[in-house]
Amino acid sequence: xxxxxxxxxxxxxxxxxxxxxxxxxxxxxxxxxxxxxxxxxxxxxxxxxxxxxxxxxxxxxxxxxxxxxxxxxxxxxxxxxxxxxxxxxxxxxxxxxxxxxxxxxxxxxxxxxxxxxxxxxxxxxxxxxxxxxxxxxxxxxxxxxxxxxxxxxxxxxxxxxxxxxxxxxxxxxxxxxxxxxxxxxxxxxxxxxxxxxxxxxxxxxxxxxxxxxxxxxxxxxxxxxxxxxxx
Amino acid sequence: xxxxxxxxxxxxxxxxxxxxxxxxxxxxxxxxxxxxxxxxxxxxxxxxxxxxxxxxxxxxxxxxxxxxxxxxxxxxxxxxxxxxxxxxxxxxxxxxxxxxxxxxxxxxxxxxxxxxxxxxxxxxxxxxxxxxxxxxxxxxxxxxxxxxxxxxxxxxxxxxxxxxxxxxxxxxxxxxxxxxxxxxxxxxxx
Numbered sequence: 191x192x193x194x195x196x197x198x199x200x201x202x203x204x205x206x207x208x209x210x211x212x213x214x215x216x217x218x219x220x221x222x223x224x225x226x227x228x229x230x231x232x233x234x235x236x237x238x239x240x241x242x243x244x245x246x247x248x249x250x251x252x253x254x255x256x257x258x259x260x261x262x263x264x265x266x267x268x269x270x271x272x273x274x275x276x277x278x279x280x281x282x283x284x285x286x287x288x289x290x291x292x293x294x295x296x297x298x299x300x301x302x303x304x305x306x307x308x309x310x311x312x313x314x315x316x317x318x319x320x321x322x323x324x325x326x327x328x329x330x331x332x333x334x335x336x337x338x339x340x341x342x343x344x345x346x347x348x349x350x351x352x353x354x355x356x357x358x359x360x361x362x363x364x365x366x367x368x369x370x371x372x373x374x375x376x377x378x379x380x381x382x383x384x385x386x387x388x389x390x391x392x393x394x395x396x397x398x399x400x401x402x403x404x405x406x407x408x409x410x411x412x413x414x415x416x417x418x419x420x421x
Numbered sequence: 422x423x424x425x426x427x428x429x430x431x432x433x434x435x436x437x438x439x440x441x442x443x444x445x446x447x448x449x450x451x452x453x454x455x456x457x458x459x460x461x462x463x464x465x466x467x468x469x470x471x472x473x474x475x476x477x478x479x480x481x482x483x484x485x486x487x488x489x490x491x492x493x494x495x496x497x498x499x500x501x502x503x504x505x506x507x508x509x510x511x512x513x514x515x516x517x518x519x520x521x522x523x524x525x526x527x528x529x530x531x532x533x534x535x536x537x538x539x540x541x542x543x544x545x546x547x548x549x550x551x552x553x554x555x556x557x558x559x560x561x562x563x564x565x566x567x568x569x570x571x572x573x574x575x576x577x578x579x580x581x582x583x584x585x586x587x588x589x590x591x592x593x594x595x596x597x598x599x600x601x602x603x604x605x606x607x608x609x610x611x
Contacts, residue, residue, distance in 0.1 A: 195513055195514060196512070196513060197512060197532060197535050197536040198510075198512030198513070198535065198536065198539045198540075198563065199512075199536065199539055199540045200532075200536040200537075201536075202536075203532050203533040203536045203537055204533055205533060205548045206528050206531060206533045206534045206537065206538075206545055206548040206549070207527075207528055207531070207533075207548075208526075208528050208548065208549050208595070208600070209526040209527050209528050211455075211593050211594050211595060213526070215449060215450045215454065215523060215524050216446070216450065216524070217527065220424050220425070222446040222450065223424050223425070223428060223442060223446075224424045225445070225446070225449070225524070226441075226442035226443075226445040226446050227424060227427060227428050227431065227437060227442060229445055229491075230431075230437040230438070230441055230442060230445065231431070231436070231437065234436060239567075243513075243514055246514070247513075247514075255532075259515070259527070259530050260424075261423075264423055264424050264427065267427070268423075268427060271427075276436065277430065277431075277434075281430050281434075282426075282427070282430070296435055297434040297435055297436055299436060300434065300435035300436060303435055303436055303437060303438055303441075304437065304438060304441045305438055305440075305441055306438055306440035306441040306443070306444045308441070309441050309444040309445055309448065310444070310448070312491075313445070313448060313490050313491045314489065314490040314491075315490065315491075316489070316490045316491040316492065316493065316494045317491065317494065318494040318495065318567075319494065319495065319566070319567035320494075320495065352513060352565045352566060353565070354512055354513060354563065354565065356512075356539065356540075368495065368497075368566070368568055371495075371566060371567060372567075374566075388566055388568075390497075390562075390568075392560075395540075398539070398540075399540050403541055403542065403543045403544070403559075404543065404558065404559065406558035407542065407558055407559045407560070407561075408558065408559070408560045408561070409539050409560075409561045409562075409563060410560060410561070410562045410563065411563045411565050412563075412564065412565045412566035412568050413565065413566075414566075
């Protein structure tokens with residue numbers, strides 16, 4: 191089955207409420223701090239982007255649904271900091287954070303701290319996901335393919351994957367090849383980057399939904415080769 | 422507030438530098454935002470050579486203008502036409518082209534947008550006050566990988582005499598995600 195974050199196509203959500211185009215980037219100061227702390231902790235190099243996405247996705251469905259966007263980020267960040275051995279549960283307890291008591295010895299990762307003067311370069315560098323791969327592209331533009339069914343990770347039970355459940359088992363057409371990219375299903379679980387061909391795959395809305403709004407509408411998803419089989 | 426507690430303990434252990442946090446926030450609050458994407462769109466409208474290069478290899482084309490980095494490492498730019506309207510979403514999280522549009526607005530990250538736009542894009546457009554002609558197909562791009570998408574909206578009639586700067590001023594954030602159309606100044610709502 192699926193996880194709570196995989197909500198494409200779900201029924202029951204209300205209207206989308208547009209934000210004013212000229213509104214603030216961060217609607218609360220702590221949102222900005224949450225984003226910045228998350229980015230700065232990522233710079234410690236103890237996890238990758240797929241591990242951090244999976245940390246958000248495996249919050250309990252009740253928490254994920256009840257939390258605001260940046261509450262999800264901070265909750266997952268706290269989990270990751272403990273799981274990867276950066277902090278202890280005691281560090282995160284009220285006593286650790288509020289009283290100023292606790293272990294103040296220099297942390298082994300302190301040398302990796304993101305410094306203000308390095309921020310511009312780190313953000314400009316980003317984290318490209320394309321890699322050389324020994325796996326040759328199996329599909330060409332226009333070719334018909336079918337998505338894996340069920341959508342679950344083939345590598346880890348309940349593991350991270352980027353195949354949304356709404357596309358599981360659906361027939362689509364290769365729209366374009368993006369090159370060879372890190373496979374999130376593997377990289378999220380410390381199983382290696384396992385790069386393989388990544389495609390944009392085009393689906394007719396009528397293939398995905400029982401009641402599409404228009405016969406010519408389409409949805410395009412970026413999907414890895416191992417998510418697809420030839421038709 | 423929990424984030425403040427986390428910041429305090431991480432700072433005390435020498436793992437984060439509050440000045441670096443300020444720098445990150447300043448970057449996305451004041452330096453990087455939809456004004457970047459608007460310049461790309463205005464240039465594409467004005468310069469056929471640039472438009473062709475952008476549609477061919479957007480990562481290279483926007484890098485040449487100085488727009489690259491985190492959450493924009495692999496760019497694809499798609500173009501609206503009278504027969505095809507493009508929209509961008511990330512149903513699984515909140516992937517968004519940061520170097521060109523900055524940090525996504527709350528509606529882009531909302532459950533309602535993520536859940537609905539792939540299944541009923543026209544009803545979602547109606548929430549934004551947008552109605553498409555009946556013979557325009559909608560193509561929704563779900564950003565499931567590290568590829569980030571930007572929409573070139575249709576250039577409105579009546580803008581023939583405008584230079585790149587004036588054109589860029591017409592291009593809104595939402596029009597580059599596909600939830601708005603660009604209005605000519607004389608048609609723009611007051």
